[in-house]
Amino acid sequence: MAELAQRRGACIVSDDPYLYFARVTQLWRRRFISVRPAGVHAQAVIEPGAWVHPTAYVGPFCLVEAGARIDAGTVLKSRVTVGRDCTVGSGCILHSGVVIGSDGFGFANSEEGWVKIEQLGAVRIGRDVEIGANTCVDRGALQDTIIDDGVKLDNLIQIGHNVYIGSHSALAGCVGVAGSARIGSHCTLGGGAIVLGHLEIADHVHISAASVVTRSIRRPGNYTGIFPLDDNAAWERNAASLKQLGGLRDRLRALEQFHKNQERR
Amino acid sequence: MAELAQRRGACIVSDDPYLYFARVTQLWRRRFISVRPAGVHAQAVIEPGAWVHPTAYVGPFCLVEAGARIDAGTVLKSRVTVGRDCTVGSGCILHSGVVIGSDGFGFANSEEGWVKIEQLGAVRIGRDVEIGANTCVDRGALQDTIIDDGVKLDNLIQIGHNVYIGSHSALAGCVGVAGSARIGSHCTLGGGAIVLGHLEIADHVHISAASVVTRSIRRPGNYTGIFPLDDNAAWERNAASLKQLGGLRDRLRALEQFHKNQERR
């Protein structure tokens, strides 16, 4: 998942050798690795009312529920679930264990405990989207969850209900995006980053790995929030001081004030 | 997964419009979406010695192992594994890819490497529990892992062996709870939060997203531990200073002492 961050804009010999390398790997694959046939594996389940394009591939132990649509050339590797009424555009790759259209996490509090808010929306996935192994995309509560064209999701990512992810954004492994967050186009999120619910992130925003987005980000740029790693002893000392940081600030201010007063005298 | 945090206690027009909304979505679903039939899908595997209530539903590619019990009205969506001797109460929903009863992560160190501690307990899940897509609940080492009535677990959550989660607690996506932790009733854990092993969390404790619980929490309340997000340049400057924080504290103390000594003179 670092590949993405490390290579952005790499340019050494050709105009763009990394892009050139990508094209070579594609040639190599077509030349030496047998291409998967189109069609539906005998061990897959396509519910009545689902629609799979003849050029798409649905692998073993996949489930495509009623009302779902899988468009041209899209590949569902193995053990992929595409839930009721969800749509996957053309040219997508969904890796093993992906779940599209699980219920969003919505409950109302009551005297008797949590009351389920039925999730009545679906998931709409654009074209040329790749979704990594065991990643989950929840269906919307009323409207749909939307993953726009060209988005790349790595493994073990959680996308909450009613999230919108703009075109060509790329999210690395273990990212969590909470419900109703809106992520712009051409963004990147490093591995393990968390985006809280109902926030908006502008286009061309890059979040470092393991950082937590707690407020909307209106301007393109690079953002980070990681506690720096240290050996245990040093960390313990600094972490203890951190808890007194507000106090340290006040004490420093008092000293400064004292000096100012002295100078006035 | 933000839904939970954002809406707690929302109250605008009716006594509790959010609860009212939940009831409406349930009516809508019953009215317009075909309800899943009870029974076991032809592509599911129920091992001999497992028991599934006639009103429960077991979807395609599910596995219910020997000795496991699935109670009345419970739904296993698709690709759900309920391991040997594990029990799921009535009215539960287990979303696609859920694993109940994988081995807890227990090993003893030896000269030849890690020696496996066989996990001889099981998992007991109460009634009205909902478990999100690709979430895992490990079986106990000797006693059972317990998820109490009305608990709601979001997607991609890891529950370690011998964990206890009290009734009506709700955990958002990507949470990890390490082995033998005890979480009280009516707690909420924000997305990506981590609870270390062998800790106890009291009832009505609310942990913010991405926070790490490193000690037991005895009192109800809201707790947070997140490094604030900043643009890269500002973060780098502050993170560098953070590593000298213990030193800063000592230098500030020295200055204060100097002033005290001056005043005495």
Add this chain to the structure above:
Amino acid sequence: MAELAQRRGACIVSDDPYLYFARVTQLWRRRFISVRPAGVHAQAVIEPGAWVHPTAYVGPFCLVEAGARIDAGTVLKSRVTVGRDCTVGSGCILHSGVVIGSDGFGFANSEEGWVKIEQLGAVRIGRDVEIGANTCVDRGALQDTIIDDGVKLDNLIQIGHNVYIGSHSALAGCVGVAGSARIGSHCTLGGGAIVLGHLEIADHVHISAASVVTRSIRRPGNYTGIFPLDDNAAWERNAASLKQLGGLRDRLRALEQFHKNQERR
């Protein structure tokens, strides 16, 4: 997942009672729990050109793709995918939902969006490796991703492409290791830890839960980077001060300079 950290070196009555306990659980299991038969479940798919040792077990809804090899005594519980050309050594346990050999997350940027770098390597897993439920190991881009002998991976872990994990290292739940990282032997990573791409970690390094490794670690030892948990009000005050920390440092330095100048006078 805490088991590991808490019990290291525990030694109370016998020479090593925890190791003794592990042996007892193994005896108990053999005595009282029916041992799984070897062989391939009727509901598993073994592609032509894959090879499964006669003493291995492949459970329901598993897929072993062409060119893959599963060695003696290895157990694939249920819903495990071992991708094209990937090898799993002898005596391994792969829990439900594991994905071995999903595509690494590699894309080159172009005018038209991300261009896929075909992942032409595979995954090689040594012997006596245990891999937890829903954990993913990506195939390498050109060379292979390697998990060495005796490694233990907990649930919901993401291992990126071209990663190397040295023998007898143990990674707790929800860990993410980004592409091309090299982790030494006998290391432990606490739950939710993140290792950035292209880093090297020496042997016998122990990373605390939820810590982020942002630079290579050359020396054995214990390392931590966690923002300490606090009640919300205290956290807010300290987090606000944290954003001014660079400034606080400068102001403290100015005060110290002022004193030095005074003394000189």
